[in-house]
Amino acid sequence: xxxxxxxxxxxxxxxxxxxxxxxxGGEPGYLNYGLWDEVERTPPPRRAWEALLDxxxxxxxxxxxxxGCGLGALEPVCISRCRPGRMIGVDLQLxxxxxAQANAEQAGLADAIExxxxxxxxxxxxxxxxxxxxxxxxxxxxxxxxxxxxxxxFRVLRPGGRLVLGEICLTRLPVTELxxxxxxxxxxFWQIPQPKYLANDFSADLAEVGYxxxxxxxxxxQVFKPFAQxxxxxxxxxxxxxxxxxxxxxxxxxxxLIRTQQIIADLDLYDFVYVTATRPENA
Numbered sequence: 001x002x003x004x005x006x007x008x009x010x011x012x013x014x015x016x017x018x019x020x021x022x023x024x025g026g027e028p029g030y031l032n033y034g035l036w037d038e039v040e041r042t043p044p045p046r047r048a049w050e051a052l053l054d055x056x057x058x059x060x061x062x063x064x065x066x067x068g069c070g071l072g073a074l075e076p077v078c079i080s081r082c083r084p085g086r087m088i089g090v091d092l093q094l095x096x097x098x099x100a101q102a103n104a105e106q107a108g109l110a111d112a113i114e115x116x117x118x119x120x121x122x123x124x125x126x127x128x129x130x131x132x133x134x135x136x137x138x139x140x141x142x143x144x145x146x147x148x149x150x151x152x153x154f155r156v157l158r159p160g161g162r163l164v165l166g167e168i169c170l171t172r173l174p175v176t177e178l179x180x181x182x183x184x185x186x187x188x189f190w191q192i193p194q195p196k197y198l199a200n201d202f203s204a205d206l207a208e209v210g211y212x213x214x215x216x217x218x219x220x221x222q223v224f225k226p227f228a229q230x231x232x233x234x235x236x237x238x239x240x241x242x243x244x245x246x247x248x249x250x251x252x253x254x255x256x257l258i259r260t261q262q263i264i265a266d267l268d269l270y271d272f273v274y275v276t277a278t279r280p281e282n283a
């Protein structure tokens with residue numbers, strides 16, 4: 001395998017966000033591996049959001065915070081399915097929040113969703129400290145400190161409130177040269193500052209913060225291999241989408257990235273987990 005620099009991979013990340021539209025039901029500007037099954041009644045990206053909401057078990061009238069909301073894809077799904085009393089989305093990037101607000105307005109949900117530019121590891125005073133649920137999907141791995149986020153979520157949850165995550169982690173620490181290269185490519189493309197994180201690290205770190213009833217469910221078999229298999233069927237479309245965006249050198253790096261996704265799936269190096277953790281009633 002040839003290699004690309006971290007800067008080159010991050011440039012590709014910025015230029016290829018619209019690849020989410022290649023997935024059934026995918027949306028521009030949002031990359032989501034999806035959650036796949038044999039009979040795709042629901043588009044895989046939406047199924048990933050809905051599975052997060054299933055784990056959250058949000059009751060009507062609840063207060064819900066979604067961190068790393070991006071362009072605001074999850075909030076309308078949450079409102080439609082769960083009828084929260086207060087729905088808040090936060091993201092560190094101003095352009096994401098502006099786009100999320102525009103999307104909410106277009107959907108007639110401008111009054112139903114609050115969007116805030118904020119660091120999820122240091123939330124502003126306008127975020128209430130009696131939230132019923134804090135959600136994060138494909139988000140926590142990009143924080144400089146996972147523990148700082150776990151602690152901040154604990155602070156803004158009410159006693160008995162629940163933190164619910166949908167995140168990528170390693171199935172094992174990479175040992176071979178190929179495993180280490182794939183892990184490096186993955187972490188640099190997705191801009192992951194603390195890449196070597198295992199499923200049992202969620203349980204240990206969340207318990208250290210003070211959460212109870214930590215549960216970790218692995219669904220990696222429904223994510224990486226079917227995603228990679230689907231991607232290989234779209235290579236011609238991928239080439240057309242990227243033709244006007246990438247130089248020849250960038251196109252070569254992009255092909256390298258796609259090949260890496262297939263190798264990662266074959267190596268079974270990554271897992272996708274849904275994690276739930278509860279703030280104690282007496283804390």
